[in-house]
Amino acid sequence: MKSQIIIFLIVTIFISSCDEPSSENNSNTPSEVLGRLMGQQSEIFDFELVQDDKKEWFKLSIEKERVKVQANSQIALCRGGYDYLKNECKALISWSGNNINIPEKLPAVNRKVETPYQFRYYFNVVTHGYTTAYWDWNRWEKEIDWMAVHGLDMPLIGGAHEAILARVFKKLGLSQGDIDDYFSGPAHFPWNRMGNLNGWDGPLPDSYFDKQIELTHQILDRMYALGMTPIIHAFAGFVPRGIKELYPNVEVRELGWGGGLPLENNAFILAPDSPLFVEIGRKYIEEWEKEFGKASYYLADSFNEMDVPEADNPAQQLEELAGFGKSVYESIKSANSDATWVMQGWTFPYHKDENGELFWTPERLQALVSEVPDDKLLILDMANEYNHDFWKIDPSWKMYDGFFGKKWIYSFIPNMGGKVPLNGILDTYATIPEQALQYHDRKNQVGFGFAPEGIENNEIIYELLSDMGWRETKIDLDRWIENYSTQRYGDYPEQLKLAFQQLRESCYGTFTDHPMHRYQFRPYSKPEGVEDHATVHQSDKFMLAVNTFLSCSDELKDNELFVYDAIEIVVQGLGLIADQKLLNVIDVYENGREADLDEVMEILLVIDRLLASHPNHNLQRWVDFARSWGEISSEKQYYESNAKRLITTWGGDPVNDYSGRVWSGLIRDYYVPRWINYYKDPNGNKKQEMRDWEENWIKTPGVSSINPYENPLKIAKETFAKYYQVRH
Incomplete structure (x- = not known):
């Protein structure tokens, strides 16, 4: 007996040493x-x-x-x-x-x-549509390494949410048809997870969930090995339409979202007092943790950018909001009492009622979180630059009384939809986080971070923000940019110093909600009475900055990061020139004369070919990621069309062209021929014809091939000089 005890102790010590490296x-x-x-x-x-x-x-x-x-x-x-x-x-x-x-x-x-923060947060729910939707492990490994060296330790991941939820739905007795009708295409998963839509661009290939599970294991294993604390999606109350057949007495409410999708794609949410709400939420956590192990933070948003179900009177509405909050929290707690519920805070200062008044008053938000212990709720205060620079209102953490004692993370949303143009006020990012740290009643702020809708753009902003996560005072931007330039390009000549100053006084001194070029919008989408639909920053100061930046080429031409940044800034300048010329063409056409698109299209094709030398802004890369998920030709084609749809028509007129990528391949294959086809037939039903053309492009596989310029920096300088001299 004694020998058995000794063996048991030895084995126990060995196992413990494996569990605790x-x-x-x-x-x-x-x-x-x-x-x-x-x-x-x-x-x-x-x-x-x-x-x-x-x-x-x-x-x-x-x-x-x-x-x-x-x-x-x-x-x-x-x-x-x-x-x-x-x-x-x-x-x-x-x-x-x-x-x-x-x-x-x-x-x-x-x-x-x-660092003054417990956590440095990263990602947005929709980043996992606009950027990471089809990433493989090789790309994820690079991103996790990037996160690690930039000091980020709390990533919000999409993970295998759909695969786990499908298991739960099956155990409830839902049919495969009900499940197929519920899940969207992978690029649209974020909005499926937030209850904005059901079934859009589905159903999924049979092999998808197994691959999703395998990749999530790889992601989580690496994150946990590095000591990260990932935020995992939980059940937020959204269910398939077919749930009513299984549970006819359960109250299910239909939701509406302003994405322009058919009514058949509306989502459904369980009533807050439904026992099924907590049951499904508990089963989901149990199923997740059986597959991936115990998690600490679970995100669930029941009303992100959506109207809350109506109540008979204000008191009943507050009671119902408290009931929703309690149900979400109880569904998590019942499976993991140590876990914390996470919610996004973007919608609170953003969402307006039918009268244009702020829906989420402090009273209503406090009701929503009132039944959750202070240490078991984490609010992601995501849009501080929107409050400061766009809406020009008090920060949310001040509006909502430090979020009523709950834990919260200060964050930014520097990008919408993965748009590429240079955009954002650098001084804002370098200074205003200090305001929250010094606020006398900030209560329980536990972190700092950034939640871009799409990444691989505006790299200077993310380098700046990652540095902000490791300090509690403002950044001296003049000195920081000098260091950044030397770090990125190896030098900081006087002309480059001047170029950055001009950029700070133009595109990096203004914040545009959705920066897009006119040539990226549908030809028939120009609102009546609006002369210019472009939203990319345009000014003489910016064009001067492009010219000044390029004047450093002789000194920095051997640095590839300088070449990439020169391509980006020239592409933006040429795009603005193309926009103006396009407006002239539109004016000619609308006055009954024949429109000549040749020069506009010529500029756009130069832009496209310049971008062929850029490592990130490339449609072929996006398509290759998507097709790699397919086992057979039909699956590869499905994933490709889903990926193309997100960055073009998205789903309906209100969000068409929302993603607005300035990418090689997308310009020459989509934007250019769309304009040419629009003007080809003066007597056609142009709106419907364009919709048909767009859908055909999405479903036609492949990207046309192109040879990059042998010397893209030289072409960039020559082309910009040609049109810049004309302007001046």
Whole structure:
């Protein structure tokens, strides 16, 4: 008997050592992250994980001709290594490429940095439609590495929400047909998850859920290995239409969303007092944790950008709101009492009632969260630049009394729909987070972050915001931009300094809600009485900034990140010129004369070919990601059409062209021929003809081929000079 006890103890100790990796094993993880990003050059680092429960910190020093990074978390170790690369070696890691040059003699350093935040949050629900919908593990691994070195530790993931929810629906007794009718195409999953739509661009291929499960395991395993705390989707009350046949006595309410979809795609939500609400929510958490293990934070939004079901009187409405909040929380708590419910805060300052008045008054929001313990709810205050620069109202954390004692995260939404144009007030991002940190009654702010709808654009903003997550004071933007330029391009000549100043006074000094070019809108979508439908920032100062930026080409032409950024800024300048010329064509046509599109289309085709040299702004890349999910030809074609639909027609007239990508392939294959076809037949039913043309393009596989320019920087300079001189 004694020997059996000894064996049991030995086995128990061994298992415990596997479940709790040693600090030595943990310290290898940052080495692997930096190794993937910078190869053998990462061997300059020695990482040491220090166990303490303080806010995350890292310390840098030089010992025995190596960089010693000490920190109290895996993410802090990764951030510490990147901090040294940025500030001592003037290096940069970005979506479009890395600029890493380690001096032969390592620069001295002795610095300790502590973040004021418990969490640094990342992603938006819809990022997982507009950007990550069809990513494979290789692309996800790169993104997780990017997150790690930028110090982000709380990502909101889409994960295998649909696969797990399908299991629950099957166990409830719903038919495969009911389930097929419920789920949308993968690119539209975010709006399916938020109850904005059902079934749009479905059904899914049979093989989809198995692949979704496999990829989510890979994502979560890596995130957990790095000590991240991912936010997982939970059940928010949305059910298939067929639920009424199984449960005829259950109250189900139809929801409406302004996306322009057919009524058959409306979503349905269970009444808050329905026992089925909590039952399905509990089963979902149980099924998720059986597959992936225990989670800590679950997101559920029942009314994101949607009208709340009507009540007979204000008192009843407050009672019902409290009931919805209680049901969502209880559905999570009943399966995992340690978990925290997460909700997005975007809709609260955004949503207006039929009279144009703010629906989510402090009284109503407080009712919604009133039945949830303070430490079991986390609100993502997502749109601080909207409050500050666009709506020009008080920040939400002030409007809603520090969110009534619940936990909350300060965040931004720098991008809508994955749009590419340079946009956003850099000074806002560099300064206003300090206001919340210093506010006397901010209550329980636990984090900082950013929630772009689409990424791989405006990289300067995300580099700036990731730095903000590791400081509690404003950033001196003049000095920061000087460092950024040196890190990204290897130098900061006087003309580049002037160019950045001009950019700050133009496109990076203004915030546009949805920056799009006129050539990206449907030819027939121009509102009556509106002369210019373009929303990209346009000014003489911006065009001057393009010219000044290009004047640095001789000095910086060998730096590929400078070339990529030069392409982007020239493409935007040429796009504005094309917009103006297009308006002239439209005016000629509307006055009964023959319209000549040749010059406009010529400029757009140059833009398209310039972008063929850019690593991110490319339709073929988007299509390749989507097709890789298919096993057979029909599946590949389905995924491709779903991916194309999201970035073009989306779903209906109100959101058509919403995503507005300035991409190689999309311009030459979609925007250019759409305009040409529109003007081809002066007597046709143009609106319907265009809708038919768009749908045919979406369902036709493939992207036309093109050869990039041998010297895109040279062509960019010459083309811009040609049209800039004409303007001036």
